[in-house]
Amino acid sequence: MSRSVAPSATSSVGDPASPGSGLVLQAVYLQHGDAAETVQALDDVHLSVQPGELAAVVGPSGAGKSSLLAVAGGLARPDRGIVTVAGHDMTVASRRLRTSLRQRHVGFVFQSGNLLPALTAVDQLRLAQRIAPRAERAVRDPYELLTEVGMADKANRRPDQLSGGERQRVGIARALVTEPSVLLVDEPTAALDRARSHDIVQLLAREAARRSVAVVMVTHDHDVLQYCDTVYEMIDGKLRADK
Numbered sequence: 001m002s003r004s005v006a007p008s009a010t011s012s013v014g015d016p017a018s019p020g021s022g023l024v025l026q027a028v029y030l031q032h033g034d035a036a037e038t039v040q041a042l043d044d045v046h047l048s049v050q051p052g053e054l055a056a057v058v059g060p061s062g063a064g065k066s067s068l069l070a071v072a073g074g075l076a077r078p079d080r081g082i083v084t085v086a087g088h089d090m091t092v093a094s095r096r097l098r099t100s101l102r103q104r105h106v107g108f109v110f111q112s113g114n115l116l117p118a119l120t121a122v123d124q125l126r127l128a129q130r131i132a133p134r135a136e137r138a139v140r141d142p143y144e145l146l147t148e149v150g151m152a153d154k155a156n157r158r159p160d161q162l163s164g165g166e167r168q169r170v171g172i173a174r175a176l177v178t179e180p181s182v183l184l185v186d187e188p189t190a191a192l193d194r195a196r197s198h199d200i201v202q203l204l205a206r207e208a209a210r211r212s213v214a215v216v217m218v219t220h221d222h223d224v225l226q227y228c229d230t231v232y233e234m235i236d237g238k239l240r241a242d243k
């Protein structure tokens, strides 16, 4: 199965908002810059990603994809609009409350895994558990998760003893260890060859479905879109759906 990205006529996409589950963005605007020069990074963005769904976002450099992830994860506050994660408002004024909501409900996976060099794979997961809010700490057995992502036999290796694809697997397991409702994934295949890229995105699709996590993946890799439930294209801050 292969999919192509065909922009729709409007920038309003996704199923109707369903507060209480997954990720919902409604009429979200975000500007960067100052009075002298401003960039409309997000321009009336609507998006709804259900639990268990893997949604891909493609688009040219500077289109607003990272801004979308930042707003979805509560790292940035939009100028206008609504962002909810598992029914929780991520646009709340207090930075402290946003941080707490992010720790409880959002997981991030970065381009290169973003692992700590000195820690073994299993310790990366243990540390994530330790710094999570109390309620999320003991929810998953790190070894069980590493087994699930195919890394059981390398649980005691440090990042420099792992391949790029293996580091990415550990990064995914680490993001899932606190059982987030939403997983935000930035270019997970950028450093991988074709076969490893397919493995990683298939793993994301499987984990999204198995754990009922709403996953948003930013990617330039059109080759892996076949594993995604939905594909969106971002251009000049506007999000459009794949037909």
Ligand SMILES: Nc1ncnc2c1ncn2[C@@H]1O[C@H](COP(=O)(O)OP(=O)(O)OP(=O)(O)O)[C@@H](O)[C@H]1O
Pocket: 032, 033, 039, 040, 041, 059, 060, 061, 062, 063, 064, 065, 066, 067, 068
């Ligand atoms: N802190 C900032 N100050 C000013 N402009 C910014 C800032 N951050 C991002 N921008 C601008 O906002 C727009 C969207 O940037 P963003 O990083 O979201 O794009 P992107 O689609 O993720 O790009 P890439 O694929 O290159 O990572 C770009 O025009 C960028 O130059």
